[in-house]
Structure formats: C-alpha cells, structure tokens
Amino acid sequence: xxxxxxxxxxxxxxxxxxxxxxxxxxxxxxxxxxxxxxxxxxxxxxxxxxxxxxxxxxxxxxxxxxxxxxxxxxxxxxxxxxxxxxxxxxxxxxxxxxxxxxxxxxxxxxxxxxxxxxxxxxxxxxxxxxxxxxxxxxxxxxxxxxxxxxxxxxxxxxxxxxxxxxxxxxxxxxxxxxxxxxxxxxxxxxxxxxxxxxxxxxxxxxxxxxxxxxxxxxxxxxxxxxxxxxxxxxxxxxxxxxxxxxxxxxxxxxxxxxxxxxxxxxxxxxxxxxxxxxxxxxxxxxxxxxxxxxxxxxxxxxxxxxxxxxxxxxxxxxxxxxxxxxxxxxxxxxxxxxxxxxxxxxxxxxxxxxxxxxxxxxxxxxxxxxxxxxxxxxxxxxxxxxxxxxxxxxxxxxxxxxxxxxxxxxxxxxxxxxxxxxxxxxxxxxxxxxxxxxxxxxxxxxxxxxxxxxxxxxxxxxxxxxxxxxxxxxxxxxxxxxxxxxxxxxxxxxxxxxxxxxxxxxxxxxxxxxxxxxxxxxxxxxxxxxxxxxxxxxxxxxxxxxxxxxxxxxxxxxx
Ligand SMILES: [Ca+2]
Ligand SMILES: [Ca+2]
Ligand SMILES: [Ca+2]
Ligand SMILES: [Ca+2]
Numbered sequence: 001x002x003x004x005x006x007x008x009x010x011x012x013x014x015x016x017x018x019x020x021x022x023x024x025x026x027x028x029x030x031x032x033x034x035x036x037x038x039x040x041x042x043x044x045x046x047x048x049x050x051x052x053x054x055x056x057x058x059x060x061x062x063x064x065x066x067x068x069x070x071x072x073x074x075x076x077x078x079x080x081x082x083x084x085x086x087x088x089x090x091x092x093x094x095x096x097x098x099x100x101x102x103x104x105x106x107x108x109x110x111x112x113x114x115x116x117x118x119x120x121x122x123x124x125x126x127x128x129x130x131x132x133x134x135x136x137x138x139x140x141x142x143x144x145x146x147x148x149x150x151x152x153x154x155x156x157x158x159x160x161x162x163x164x165x166x167x168x169x170x171x172x173x174x175x176x177x178x179x180x181x182x183x184x185x186x187x188x189x190x191x192x193x194x195x196x197x198x199x200x201x202x203x204x205x206x207x208x209x210x211x212x213x214x215x216x217x218x219x220x221x222x223x224x225x226x227x228x229x230x231x232x233x234x235x236x237x238x239x240x241x242x243x244x245x246x247x248x249x250x251x252x253x254x255x256x257x258x259x260x261x262x263x264x265x266x267x268x269x270x271x272x273x274x275x276x277x278x279x280x281x282x283x284x285x286x287x288x289x290x291x292x293x294x295x296x297x298x299x300x301x302x303x304x305x306x307x308x309x310x311x312x313x314x315x316x317x318x319x320x321x322x323x324x325x326x327x328x329x330x331x332x333x334x335x336x337x338x339x340x341x342x343x344x345x346x347x348x349x350x351x352x353x354x355x356x357x358x359x360x361x362x363x364x365x366x367x368x369x370x371x372x373x374x375x376x377x378x379x380x381x382x383x384x385x386x387x388x389x390x391x392x393x394x395x396x397x398x399x400x401x402x403x404x405x406x407x408x409x410x411x412x413x414x415x416x417x418x419x420x421x422x423x424x425x426x427x428x429x430x431x432x433x434x435x436x437x438x439x440x441x442x443x444x445x446x447x448x449x450x451x452x453x454x455x456x457x458x459x460x461x462x463x464x465x466x467x468x469x470x471x472x473x474x475x476x477x478x479x480x481x482x483x484x485x486x487x488x489x490x491x492x493x494x495x496x497x498x499x500x501x502x503x504x505x506x507x508x509x510x511x512x513x514x515x516x517x518x519x520x521x522x523x524x525x526x527x528x529x530x531x532x533x534x535x536x537x538x539x540x541x542x543x544x545x546x547x548x549x550x551x552x553x554x555x556x557x558x559x
Contacts, residue, residue, distance in 0.1 A: 036186075036336045036337075036338065038181065038182065038183070038184045038185075038186065040182055041182065041183075041184035042089040042119075042182045042183055042184060043139065043140060043183075043184065044077075044089070044183055045086050045087050045088070045089050045121065045157060046079065046085070046086065046087070047084075047085065049140060052234060053077050053078075053234065054077070054078055054233065054234030054235035054238070055075050055076065055078070055180065055234055055235065055238070055240060056077070056154060056156055056235055057072045057076040057158075058075060058233065058240035058241050058243075059072065059073070059074065059075055059175075059178035059179065059180065059243075059264050059265075059268070060178070060241060060262075060268065060269075061240055061288060061295075062241065062274060062278040062286050062287075062288040062295060063288045063289070064287065064289060065289050066289075069274045069275060069278070069280060069286075070271045070274060071268050071269060071274055072288075073160060073175035073268040074120065074122070074158050074161075074179060075159050075180050076154070076156040076157070076158050077157050077159055078153075078154055078155065078156040078235060078238065079146065079155050079156065080154075080155070080235075081155075082148070082155055083125065083145050083149075083155050084145065084146055084155070085144075085145050086121055086124060086142075086144055086145060086157055087141060087142055087143060088109055088119075088137045088138065088139055088141045088143050089139065089182075090109060090118070090119055090137075090139055091137065091138050091139050092110050092111065092112075092118055092119075092136075092137055093111070093112040093135065093137065094108070094109055094132060094133050094134060094135045094137060095108045095109065095110045095111075095112050095116065095118055095164055095168065095169055095170045096108035096133065096164065096170040096171070096172075096173075097129065097132070097133055099126045101125075101126050102125065102147055102148070103147045103149070103150075105124055105125065105126040105129070106120060106121060106122040106123065106124055106158075107124055107131070107143055107144065108121075108162060108164065108170055109121070110164060110170075111164075112169075113164075114164065114166075114167045114168050114170075115164060116168070117161075117162070117163055117164075118162055118164065119159070119160065119179075120158075120159070120160035120173055121143065121157050121158075121159060122157065122158035122159070122160070123147045123149070123157060123158055124143065124144040124146060124147065124157070125144060125146065125147045128144040130142055131143060134169075151290055152290045154290065159179050160173065160175050161176050161177040161179045161182065162174065162175060174267065174268075175267065175268040176267055177265060177266055177267070178265045178266075178336070180233070180243075181265060181336060187337050188233055188335050188338070188339060189337070190231070190232050190233075190335075190339070191231075191335070191339035191341045192229055192230065192242040192333035192335055192341045193229070193230055193231065194229055194333070194341065194343040195228045195229075195230075196228070197226050197227060197284055197296060198226070198283065198284055201216060202227075202343055202344070203216070203225050203226060203227050203299075203329055203331070203347075204225070204227075204228075204279075204283075204284045204296070205223050205224070206223070206224045206279075207221060207223065207224070208221070208222035208223065208224050208300075208314070208316035209314075213283070216345070216346075216347040216348070217348045218348060218350040219319045219347055219349050219350060220319055220320065220350045221318075221319060221320065222316040222318050222319070222320075223300070223316055223318075223319055224298050224301065224316050224317075225247070225298070225300050225329055225331075226284050226296050226298055227245070227247075227296070227299050227331040228294070228295065228296050228297075229241075229242050229245065229295060229297060230242070230293065230294075231243070231333065231339075233335065239293040239295075240293075241264060242264075242333040242334060242335055243263065243264050243334055243336045244260070244262070244263040244264070244306070244333070244334040245262050245299060245331065245334075246258055246259060246260050246261060246331070246334075247261050247299040247329070247330065247331045247332070248329075248330050249317065249327055249329050249330070250327065250328045250330065251323070251325060251326065251328070252325060252326070252388035252390070252409040253323060254322050254323060254327075256317070258332075259302060259304045261277075261302045261306070262277050262297070262302065262306055262307075262308055269308040269309070270310070272310070273308045273309060273312075276301050276308050276309070276310065276312050277297060277301060277308045278296065278298070279296040279298050284296040300315055300317050301313055319349045322349050323351075324348075324349050324351025324352065324353055325349060325351070325353050325387060325388055325390060326347070326388075326390035326392065326409070327346070328344050328347075329344060329346075329347060330342055330343070330344045331343055331344070346392050346407065348439070353385070353388075353439060354386045354387050355383055355386075355387050355389040355439060355440050356383065356385040356443075357381065357382070357389055357391075357410075357438050357440045357443050357446060358381075359379070359380070359382070359446065359448065360380055360382075361379070361448070362446075362448050363448060363449035363450070363451070364377050364379070364448065364449070364450055366422040366451065366452030366453075367452065367453065368452075368453045368454075368455045368457075369422070369424060369452070369453075369454065369455070370424075370454070370455070370457065370542075370544065371424050371425060371426045371427055371454045371456070372423070372425070372541060373424075373543075374421050374422065374423040375452070376419050376421050377419070377420045377421070377422075378417040378418070378419060378420075379417065379418050379419075379420050379448065380415045380416070380417050381410055381415055381417075381418060381436075382410070382415040383410040383411065383412055383413065383414060383415070384413070385440075386412045387412060388410065388411060388412065389412075389438065390407070390408075390438060390439040391407055391408050391409070391410065391436055391437070391438055392407055392438060392439065393406065393435070393436070394406060394407065394434065394436050395434070395435050396420075396432050396433070396434050396435075396450065397432055397433055398431075398432035400422065400423060400424060400425060400430045400432065400452075401421065401430070401432040401434070401450050402420070402421045402423070403418060403419070403420050403421075403434060404419035404420070404421070405418050420434060420448075420450065422450065424452060424453065424454025426454055427455055427456070428453070428454055429451070429453050430451065430452050431449070431450060431451045431452075432450045433447050433448070433449055433450065434447065434450055435447055436448070456542055456543065456544050456545050457477060457543075457544040458545065458546065458547065459474040459475055459533060459535065459544050459545065459546040459547075460475045460546075461473075461474045461533060461546040461549060462474070474533055474546050477543055479537050479538075479543065480535045480536070480537065480544070481536060481537055482535075483533050483535055483536070484533070484534040484536060485532075485533060485534075532545055532546055532547070532549070533545065534546075
C-alpha cells in the first residue's frame with residue numbers, strides 16, 4: 001500500500017510516496033537563518049560605524065501622508081534621542097547638494113560623472129554641511145548633522161543607494177537598490193509578524209478585478225489573496241514592510257509552487273504600481289504614516305520574479321481550473337537579517353465532494369508507562385469516499401498528549417497513519433480528547449478519547465542465601481544506569497548509588513542487625529525498616545522500582 005505524505009510547511013519535496021507502515025506524519029516548523037550577504041560592505045553613517053542603527057522606514061515601504069501613495073525609496077535611519085552627526089559611508093566626490101531648509105536639505109556623494117553611482121543623505125541641516133559640490137570626501141568623513149525633525153522624534157537620515165541623473169553635477173537621482181543590504185553589519189533580532197488579515201482569519205480573499213470580498217470556505221472564479229505582514233529593524237515602535245515575500249498553495253492533487261511575490265531590492269518600482277502589491281481599498285486597507293502602519297500585500301499579484309510591475313495586477317488564483325475541495329495557502333516573509341516566518345490558512349474551492357472518514361478506534365488507552373517517557377500510537381485515518389478527504393485540523397486539549405500532524409489529505413479508499421503520543425509528566429491517570437475537523441459534511445468534527453497512566457514498572461525481587469550473605473536479585477530494566485537502595489522507617493530515604501549491577505548482598509548479623517555488604521559508603525541500615533530497589537537512568541531519574549521488603553521478609557539469618 002502506498003499513500004501520499006504531505007509536509008505542510010516545507011516548501012520543497014512536499015510530496016513523496018512511501019510504503020512503510022511506521023511512517024511518521026511530521027509538522028515542519030521553519031526556523032531558518034539565511035542572512036542576505038552583504039554587498040560591497042559599507043560602514044554605517046552614524047558613529048559607531050560598525051554597529052547597526054534602527055530603521056524607521058524601509059525600502060519599498062508603502063507611504064501616504066495625505067498626498068497620495070508611493071514607495072519609500074530609501075531607508076530612514078532614525079535616532080529618537082535627537083539629531084546626530086552623519087559620516088560618509090564611502091570615498092567619493094560631492095556630486096549634488098540640495099539646500100531646502102530646515103528639513104529637506106541633502107547631499108549626494110559618488111562617482112563624479114553623469115550616471116555615476118553613489119549615496120544620498122537626505123535631511124542634513126545645511127548649516128552644518130562640511131563640503132561643497134566637487135569636494136573630495138573619504139569614508140567616515142563627517143559631512144553634517146541631521147535636521148531636528150519636528151514630528152514623532154523621527155530625527156533621521158533618509159539614506160539611498162543612487163545613480164546620478166541629469167549629467168554632472170547630478171541634478172537628481174534614481175534609487176537603485178535597498179541600502180540595508182550594503183550596511184555592515186546588519187543583524188536583525190526580530191522576525192516578521194503575520195496578523196489575521198480579515199475577520200480573524202489569516203488571509204483575505206477578494207475577487208480579481210472587482211475587489212469584492214469572498215468567503216474563503218466557498219471560493220470560485222479568479223481570486224486574489226491578501227496577507228497582513230510587518231517587520232521591524234532595530235526600532236520596535238516603527239513597523240515596516242518585510243524585505244521579501246513568497247507564497248504557494250497546496251491541495252490534494254493540485255498546487256501552485258513557491259513563488260517570489262516581491263523582493264524589495266533593486267530599482268524601486270514605478271510609483272503607480274504601489275497598489276499592485278499593497279492593497280489600498282477598504283477593507284484590508286494598507287496605511288503608512290507616522291500614526292498608522294498596516295501593510296496588506298496582494299500575494300497573487302505576481303509573475304514570480306519578485307519585481308512589482310503593472311502587468312502583475314491581472315494575476316490571480318484561477319479557482320475554476322482547480323478541483324473542488326480544500327487548499328492550503330502559505331505565505332513566507334523574510335527580513336534582511338535572515339529571519340524567516342511562514343504562516344498558512346485553509347480555504348476551499350466551492351463544489352460538492354464525496355468523502356467519508358472512518359477511524360478504527362474512537363478511543364485509545366496508552367496503558368502504563370514511566371513518567372517522562374513517551375508512548376506512540378499509530379492512528380489510521382481512512383477515507384471511504386471517492387474524493388480526497390481533508391483533515392483540516394488535529395488538536396489535543398492537553399500538553400501530556402500530542403499529535404504528529406496538523407492537517408493532511410487522505411486519498412479515496414486509502415488511509416494515513418498519524419502518530420499520537422502520550423508523555424505522562426508524573427504518576428497518575430491522564431486523559432484528553434483528540435479533535436479532528438474534516439470536510440466530511442456529516443462528520444465535520446470527530447473526537448478520539450485518549451487515556452494513559454504514569455507509573456513506574458515493577459521489578460521482580462528475589463533473595464537467596466549464598467556465601468554467608470543474603471543475595472538480592474531483580475530483573476534489570478532497559479536503559480538503567482544504576483540502582484539505589486531506598487530504606488527508611490517511612491520512605492523515602494536513599495542510599496548512595498550502587499554500581500550498575502542488579503545484585504547486592506545483605507547480611508543479617510546474629511545480633512539481628514542488618515549489614516550491607518559489597519558496597520561502599522553505605523551507612524548502617526536500620527532495624528524494622530522498609531527497603532526498596534529503585535532503577536535510575538543516566539540522569540538519575542527513576543525508571544522502575546521493586547516491591548518493598550523488610551528485614552523480616554528475609555528467609556534466613558546468616559550465622
Ligand atoms: Ca526584522
Ligand atoms: Ca513581477
Ligand atoms: Ca490580481
Ligand atoms: Ca461521513
């Protein structure tokens with residue numbers, strides 16, 4: 001028998017055919033570090049030059065302060081404590097200066113030719129500028145101090161990677177790349193964040209062209225999918241756009257491969273394309289100003305090259321070419337520091353499906369196992385229908401039980417085994433309920449009762465007189481690294497650990513007093529006490545125990 005294994009969060013090799021009955025259903029969570037390599041490493045323009053500074057607006061970020069929507073074409077390096085001295089990140093020549101006091105003066109430094117490459121420092125207080133056009137500048141030269149920004153403590157340099165336009169001196173520029181990629185170092189300790197986009201569900205679904213909101217449980221026609229994502233770089237008070245977004249879609253028999261929706265690198269797109277990638281209509285309306293930052297990305301508006309173009313807008317998920325049933329949408333967001341986050345949501349293409357879930361057991365007792373250990377149970381989920389059964393969710397309401405998959409598809413007439421596990425933290429009885437939600441219309445929710453007991457296994461203890469002593473023996477347990485003798489008038493009291501053997505010798509002297517033998521460092525045992533042998537593992541945790549025994553259980557007094 002073969003069946004499909006689907007690993008929901010893994011973007012590659014998601015489908016494989018396996019035949020072993022012990023195959024494990026696994027949910028992969030992505031914790032990947034793939035830091036963007038630093039291109040032509042540049043120091044930071046603030047002191048200290050070799051430490052990162054916070055970003056208040058990112059490259060390609062949606063902005064609208066009331067005069068229309070546009071992309072932010074550089075990075076704003078914000079210093080909330082006030083204006084700061086700014087230094088050149090490169091050797092070069094002053095290729096352009098704008099004087100527009102007090103806030104909008106700026107300096108460009110680069111290769112002094114038409115179309116030369118360089119860097120732009122915007123919002124430098126002109127009264128502090130140190131150079132004139134044509135002056136040579138060296139890396140780390142002080143060039144001026146940032147303007148005193150009157151809003152939101154947003155004192156900053158707007159910093160750009162540029163190509164000069166208009167001949168030389170440059171009269172203007174084009175933004176050629178994301179400057180943060182060049183800054184050395186550029187660590188980032190906070191991952192991008194997904195928020196539910198619409199009515200508590202992770203993504204929003206709208207009709208291509210009309211923008212009408214669609215029911216994700218009954219999709220038809222051409223559909224645009226909207227994800228709400230933000231990120232921060234050093235300054236938690238300023239949400240930004242993530243650097244890169246990818247998306248894909250996975251169904252029982254059809255899928256859309258991993259697609260690069262947008263990468264905010266390279267030449268900044270034409271301003272008119274801002275509402276191709278950012279949704280600007282209500283609801284799920286993007287905003288980006290000092291007071292409100294909320295970014296809704298239309299992840300279907302792409303041809304897969306990561307570059308936003310007007311021609312990307314008509315792209316959508318054409319559900320008319322997909323079989324009715326469940327699909328999972330995945331969206332992955334990255335920042336330049338290498339943090340990667342993926343989120344997902346189930347949706348359904350409208351149409352009737354014939355599925356029928358069958359479980360051989362609707363309750364399972366894991367039996368007895370030692371605290372801290374884990375017992376698996378392979379639960380077979382059958383589909384007696386003629387279409388793919390979708391198990392939309394599998395959850396247990398107790399941390400002592402777990403299920404090895406979050407959702408899956410079951411072929412018609414086939415089954416998939418899912419590992420359900422029990423791990424008692426302590427001795428005692430445990431119970432929980434496994435809840436499955438499905439696309440089986442007459443069994444949309446199925447429950448499986450789970451029970452189990454935490455208990456240490458009993459060891460068989462026997463004694464015989466041999467060579468002048470009582471020799472106690474017991475059955476060794478797997479993974480035992482040693483044994484302890486517990487003994488006290490009222491347990492527990494423990495002795496030092498014995499060697500990893502399963503025998504020890506106990507003499508009962510004619511006086512009636514017990515005496516240990518063949519062990520070191522063990523004190524005199526007490527009379528009329530109870531004793532017990534405890535098996536321990538390498539962490540000295542108990543994994544089994546014998547029945548209690550006392551002095552008067554011994555068959556003989558050794559002369
Ligand atoms: Ca980040
Ligand atoms: Ca494109
Ligand atoms: Ca579209
Ligand atoms: Ca059914």
